[in-house]
Amino acid sequence: MTGTLLEAKAVAKHFGGVKALRDVSLTIRRGEIYGLIGPNGAGKTTFFNCMTGLYVPDGGGFSFDGKPLVADAPDKAAARGIARTFQNIRLFGNMTALENVMVGRHVRTRAGVLGAIFQNPATKAEEAAIRQRAIDLLHYVRIEERADDLAKNLSYGDQRRLEIARALASEPKLLCLDEPAAGMNGTETEQLRELIDGIRRDGTTILLIEHDVKLVMGLCDRVAVLDYGALVIEDVPAVVQKDQRVIEAYLGA
Amino acid sequence: MKNSQFFRSTAGITLMAAALIVLPFVAALGGQAWVRILDFAILYVFLALGLNIVVGLAGLLDLGYIAFYAVGAYTWALLASPHFGLHLPIWVILPIGGLLACLAGVVLGSPTLKLRGDYLAIVTLGFGEIVRIFLNNLNAPINVTNGPQGITLIDPVTFGDFKFSGTTQIFGIALSGPQKYYYLLVALAILVVIINLRLQNSRIGRAWQAIREDEIAAKAIGINTRNLKLLAFAMGASFGGVAGGIFSAMQGFVSPESFSLIESIMILAMVVLGGMGHIPGVILGAVLLSILPEALRYGVGPIQMALFGKMLVDPESLRMLVFGLALVLVMRFKPAGLWPAPERKRESGEIQQVTAK
Amino acid sequence: MDIFLQQIINGLVQGSIYALVALGYTMVYGIMGLINFAHGEVVMIGTLVTITVASSLIKAGMPVALAGLAGLSASVLVCMALGWGLERIAYRPLRNAPRLTPLITAIGMSIVLQNLAMMIWGRNYMTFPSLLPKVDFEFAGANFTMIQVIIVLVSAATMGGLLLLVYRTKLGMAMRATAQNPAVASLMGVNINRVIAAAFIIGSALGALAGVMVGGYYEIAHYQMGFMLGLKAFTAAVLGGIGNLAGAMLGGILLGIIEALGAGYIGDLTGGFLGSHYQDIFAFVVLIVVLMFKPSGLFGEKTGDRA
Numbered sequence: 001m002t003g004t005l006l007e008a009k010a011v012a013k014h015f016g017g018v019k020a021l022r023d024v025s026l027t028i029r030r031g032e033i034y035g036l037i038g039p040n041g042a043g044k045t046t047f048f049n050c051m052t053g054l055y056v057p058d059g060g061g062f063s064f065d066g067k068p069l070v071a072d073a074p075d076k077a078a079a080r081g082i083a084r085t086f087q088n089i090r091l092f093g094n095m096t097a098l099e100n101v102m103v104g105r106h107v108r109t110r111a112g113v114l115g116a117i118f119q120n121p122a123t124k125a126e127e128a129a130i131r132q133r134a135i136d137l138l139h140y141v142r143i144e145e146r147a148d149d150l151a152k153n154l155s156y157g158d159q160r161r162l163e164i165a166r167a168l169a170s171e172p173k174l175l176c177l178d179e180p181a182a183g184m185n186g187t188e189t190e191q192l193r194e195l196i197d198g199i200r201r202d203g204t205t206i207l208l209i210e211h212d213v214k215l216v217m218g219l220c221d222r223v224a225v226l227d228y229g230a231l232v233i234e235d236v237p238a239v240v241q242k243d244q245r246v247i248e249a250y251l252g253a
Numbered sequence: 254m255k256n257s258q259f260f261r262s263t264a265g266i267t268l269m270a271a272a273l274i275v276l277p278f279v280a281a282l283g284g285q286a287w288v289r290i291l292d293f294a295i296l297y298v299f300l301a302l303g304l305n306i307v308v309g310l311a312g313l314l315d316l317g318y319i320a321f322y323a324v325g326a327y328t329w330a331l332l333a334s335p336h337f338g339l340h341l342p343i344w345v346i347l348p349i350g351g352l353l354a355c356l357a358g359v360v361l362g363s364p365t366l367k368l369r370g371d372y373l374a375i376v377t378l379g380f381g382e383i384v385r386i387f388l389n390n391l392n393a394p395i396n397v398t399n400g401p402q403g404i405t406l407i408d409p410v411t412f413g414d415f416k417f418s419g420t421t422q423i424f425g426i427a428l429s430g431p432q433k434y435y436y437l438l439v440a441l442a443i444l445v446v447i448i449n450l451r452l453q454n455s456r457i458g459r460a461w462q463a464i465r466e467d468e469i470a471a472k473a474i475g476i477n478t479r480n481l482k483l484l485a486f487a488m489g490a491s492f493g494g495v496a497g498g499i500f501s502a503m504q505g506f507v508s509p510e511s512f513s514l515i516e517s518i519m520i521l522a523m524v525v526l527g528g529m530g531h532i533p534g535v536i537l538g539a540v541l542l543s544i545l546p547e548a549l550r551y552g553v554g555p556i557q558m559a560l561f562g563k564m565l566v567d568p569e570s571l572r573m574l575v576f577g578l579a580l581v582l583v584m585r586f587k588p589a590g591l592w593p594a595p596e597r598k599r600e601s602g603e604i605q606q607v608t609a610k
Numbered sequence: 611m612d613i614f615l616q617q618i619i620n621g622l623v624q625g626s627i628y629a630l631v632a633l634g635y636t637m638v639y640g641i642m643g644l645i646n647f648a649h650g651e652v653v654m655i656g657t658l659v660t661i662t663v664a665s666s667l668i669k670a671g672m673p674v675a676l677a678g679l680a681g682l683s684a685s686v687l688v689c690m691a692l693g694w695g696l697e698r699i700a701y702r703p704l705r706n707a708p709r710l711t712p713l714i715t716a717i718g719m720s721i722v723l724q725n726l727a728m729m730i731w732g733r734n735y736m737t738f739p740s741l742l743p744k745v746d747f748e749f750a751g752a753n754f755t756m757i758q759v760i761i762v763l764v765s766a767a768t769m770g771g772l773l774l775l776v777y778r779t780k781l782g783m784a785m786r787a788t789a790q791n792p793a794v795a796s797l798m799g800v801n802i803n804r805v806i807a808a809a810f811i812i813g814s815a816l817g818a819l820a821g822v823m824v825g826g827y828y829e830i831a832h833y834q835m836g837f838m839l840g841l842k843a844f845t846a847a848v849l850g851g852i853g854n855l856a857g858a859m860l861g862g863i864l865l866g867i868i869e870a871l872g873a874g875y876i877g878d879l880t881g882g883f884l885g886s887h888y889q890d891i892f893a894f895v896v897l898i899v900v901l902m903f904k905p906s907g908l909f910g911e912k913t914g915d916r917a
Contacts, residue, residue, distance in 0.1 A: 052473060078475030086473075092466035095459070103463045107475030109456055113484065116455030117448050123455075130456065170475055314710070364902045370709075371645060372901055375848045378841070379894030386891050514841070518717050525710045566729050574725040580718030581700055588707035 005030045005065060005174055005205050006051070006082075012059035013046055013229075020046040022230040023060060028174065033196065033206045035220035035237075037213060039249060043229040044209045045087060048178055052084050053077040065173055079107045083172035085163040087179045087209075093152035097143060097162050100151050101134035104169025137165040141195060157188045164195065168204070175199065176207040181215050193219055213250075217241060225249065273439055277432040288431040292503065294543040295438040296496060301523040301539035302445045302532065303492025308521065309530035310458060311485035312465025313366070314374040316517050317381030321490040323388060323512035324357050325350035325497025327398060330507045333408035336399060340408055347498050354494025355487045357384075362486040366479060381517050388509040403508025410437060410502045417502070434503050441499070445492060449532050461485055462530075526583050528590030537592050546576050612751030617874040618867060623758045623827065625866020626765035630820035631843030632850070632858040633772065634693075634813030640789045640853030641809045642705075647716035648696060650840015651723035652689050652814050656821025657738070657831045658731050659685040665739050678741035686818040692723075693814025697807055720837075727833040735832050738825040761823045768819060769859050772812070776855060781808060789853065838890070845893045849900055851910020860909065868896050 010023040021043045028034045038044050049055045051062055053074040062069040064080055083104075092100050109130055115123035138144040141161040146154055151162060160180055167175055177196070181189045193215060200206055210216045216223060217237040224234040227249040233240055240246055280287040300322065307315045328350035332341045365376045392400030409418035409430070417437060418430045452458040463471040464478050472478050501507050519542060527538020549572035557568065583591060631653055638646045664681030668674060700719050704712045745756040776782035787795040788805045796802045824839065825831050842865065850861025872892040900908060 054469070054473075073477075074469075074472035075475045075477045078473060084473055086470065090467050090470035090473075092463045092470065094466055095462055099459055099462070103459045103471075103476075104474050106456060106460055106463075111456045113452065113455075113457055113488065116451050116457055119451060127455070166474060308710075365898065368901055368905050371639075371643075371852065372848060372905065372907075374645070375845060376898050376901055379845065379897050382841075383891050383894050386888060390887050521710075522714050522717060525714045529708070529710065567733075570725040570728045574722055574729070577718045577721030577725065581715050581722065584707070584711050584715040584718065585700070585703055588704060588711045 003030055007063045010060035011050055011057050013050055013057050020229050024231050026224050026234050030205055032221040033200050033219055035216040035223040036209045037216055038226035042226040044226055052082055078170055081173035083167035083170045084176040085167055085178055089159050089163055091151040091159055094150055096148050097151055098134055098147040100162055101137050101165045101169050102130050104166040105130045107170050137168055141165045174205045178209050179211055181212045277435045285429055285431055290547045292431050292434050292438055294540045295442050297539040297543040298442045298536050299445050299496045300520050301535050302449050303489050304520050305524050305535045307485050307489035308524055311461040314370050315377045316374045317377035318493055318520055319512045319517040320381040320384040321354040321493030322497040323384055324354040325494030326501040326507045328353050329498040329501035330404040330407050334404055335406050336404045343410055350498040351491040351494040355491040358487040358490025362483045366482045385509050385512050405506050407501050407505045526590055528593035531594035534590050534592035549575055613874055615750055615752040617870040619752055619754050621867030621870030623761050625863035626762050627820050627823050628843045628846045628866050629859045629862025630765055630816045632847040632862045634817045635844045636847040636852055636858040637809045637813045641806055644712050648719040648723055650836035651720050652692055653817040653821040654836030656685040656689045656818035657825040659688045660822045661736050661738055668739055674741055682822050685822055686815050689814040689818035690811045693810040694807055697810040731833055735830045738829045738831055757826050842893050845897050848907055849897055851907030854909050857909035865893055868892055
């Protein structure tokens with residue numbers, strides 16, 4: 001299970017005259033937690049959106065799991081095994097927590113309209129499996145008792161967890177978390193740290209975009225730093241922490 | 254909750270079934286006109302539930318739904334009337350009507366479904382108008398639709414020797430044409446309720462709801478939003494087409510007038526006023542909004558006479574005025590509809606129950 | 611060529627009217643995201659009020675020009691009050707309701723207004739009094755009348771005034787801020803209720819003006835006239851990019867011209883297969899085609915997917 005899972009090659013993206021990403025190249029290895037940090041506006045989320053197909057890059061490209069990743073549509077990225085959460089939580093508010101996770105199984109299941117209408121055995125079995133897997137995932141992120149609540153009625157921390165469960169439902173090879181600790185207090189962040197660590201231990205590679213430098217340094221195997229859309233450094237946390245350019249970028253010197 | 258438990262219990266179902274069976278005879282006491290009103294109420298239930306898939310489940314605002322109904326209605330009218338001298342059987346026409354409507358849905362939907370909500374609304378509205386204008390004018394140079402006069406003498410629904418028009422004796426009970434159509438329509442409506450329910454709790458139905466809730470998040474978890482929206486659109490359209498066929502046969506007459514924008518709006522109003530996405534609510538909305546104007550038609554005149562001894566205002570406009578006010582007031586005091594989906598959808602105990610099935 | 615020029619002129623006149631009505635839709639939509647389906651009825655009421663006031667004043671012996679002016683003022687006032695009332699009574703309580711709720715309310719109000727108008731003015735077509743002397747002009751083989759010139763000029767001036775209002779005054783700035791983000795605008799001290807009311811009132815005043823123009827141009831009016839007019843104007847607003855003032859103006863004029871040219875040439879284009887009674891489909895066909903290539907309308911801002 002070692003080797004490269006995702007490789008970004010000279011990815012560039014600009015909006016009008018603003019260069020949001022300048023030839024960013026980086027490599028995520030299987031089984032690691034990879035941190036992507038940088039000051040506000042450094043291009044972290046843009047990188048994320050290029051990778052997951054929300055934006056089409058203007059230059060460069062990605063390869064994922066040994067094959068080129070043609071990221072022109074988010075649903076294709078998801079089908080390839082890239083799942084994500086959003087910086088500003090995007091749940092399906094008027095669906096229950098359980099249903100949110102069940103939708104997450106979409107790419108790994110097949111039932112169509114006819115199956116739904118005629119309720120053939122295969123569809124019924126699949127539906128039961130979807131439900132069971134979703135219940136298991138709610139247990140996994142420890143919000144099983146909120147299964148029947150509408151997602152919009154969950155607390156902030158639980159919404160974050162639900163979003164992670166929904167992403168995990170698609171059996172991703174790479175789970176991308178966009179600032180999962182944003183807005184969380186110390187206890188919640190600690191619980192989140194444990195959850196992320198657990199997910200990695202269970203075999204899923206994680207890309208973590210985060211503002212909370214302490215969380216990133218404590219959790220990640222390797223860290224990349226972006227500043228003004230360019231990659232500053234990619235290395236283990238101990239090295240990154242001491243890098244003069246990183247300190248400058250964060251202090252704005 | 255309490256209501257849903259009642260409807261699922263055997264006693265509840267038996268009671269409802271009995272009520273549905275007796276209803277056309279009760280209505281007949283007030284004259285066959287009331288049975289016909291009842292028929293239309295059920296037809297609207299069918300239409301509204303078809304639209305509910307598009308608007309309620311998938312969240313696509315369709316203001317041209319009536320166009321698909323028109324396609325189905327004219328398909329029946331052209332294939333089973335003296336107009337072209339064709340009299341094809343129901344198994345041929347109804348599927349063709351449904352398919353053509355579905356095709357129309359795909360043709361309209363594939364270039365336009367990427368549009369944001371309100372843009373889609375106006376495009377579908379425009380499409381509805383285009384269809385109506387063509388129906389109105391396709392009598393020259395080749396007479397396809399017979400223009401504003403419409404098509405008459407359309408064949409009724411017929412299964413073998415059993416005709417749905419005229420009175421038949423069954424087990425010594427005289428059933429009028431409208432009463433027979435009533436039972437046919439109820440059967441169809443039950444079918445579409447079942448389809449709605451099953452879709453709602455299926456992989457596809459959940460994907461639709463996800464698109465309705467947040468399209469970007471839906472894409473991100475791997476839902477091909479374009480195809481699924483098209484599917485919802487096409488399914489809704491097919492239901493419209495089938496309903497149109499029955500309408501055509503039941504009336505024996507179609508003309509472009511029946512397919513104006515206000516009809517699309519009425520069906521949408523049924524869905525929203527009842528409780529969008531909630532099947533019992535949509536049924537309630539359809540029944541209320543189809544019966545209310547008719548009830549007002551019979552009520553407004555006599556009440557004026559009784560109160561003032563003369564007709565103060567034209568009853569036709571008064572009834573529409575009251576109807577419009579009713580829409581406004583319901584939305585004002587029940588913004589989510591008369592019978593919206595309950596906030597907590599299921600009792601907690603039900604998860605295991607469903608899993609065990 | 612004279613048919614071409616003639617149709618351009620006719621289209622410009624019709625388009626100016628569409629543009630004025632479209633502004634009412636686009637202002638309300640831009641600020642609160644509501645398709646105010648009742649706006650077409652406001653225009654219709656504007657026309658009918660003018661007829662009643664102007665005709666009775668003329669009958670009472672008032673000079674025609676003065677009576678016309680009085681009719682216009684009455685219609686603008688009535689429509690402004692109507693627009694304000696609609697917002698206050700029907701829409702304001704629904705600010706936080708589900709998205710389709712106000713739409714159904716708007717449809718309900720449209721039905722109510724139409725039937726109220728029928729009760730007041732009856733089912734029959736009404737004749738719009740002749741307020742202007744009939745003067746014809748000729749230019750390069752095309753004919754046009756005094757009323758056409760006035761419609762185009764007054765519309766242009768009104769739209770210019772509106773742009774000044776929106777881009778040069780405090781109220782205009784508040785309106786633009788509210789359109790961008792109502793919550794933030796209100797934090798900045800903008801009185802949202804006043805801004806929304808202003809959008810309705812201004813939109814209705816423009817609608818009344820358009821109503822008078824339609825009446826003067828076609829010389830007849832009817833309680834159902836608002837529906838199609840409103841629909842076309844709304845189409846024009848979407849065509850231009852809904853929420854965008856300049857878009858509504860250009861969309862309206864473009865739609866008018868396309869319709870006029872279409873009606874003039876459709877017979878030739880289709881080898882006589884389709885006649886000029888297909889005029890009404892142009893608006894919608896053009897709309898669908900434009901939105902296929904420009905999903906936010908011709909001048910609409912691109913609202914990209916943001917994560």
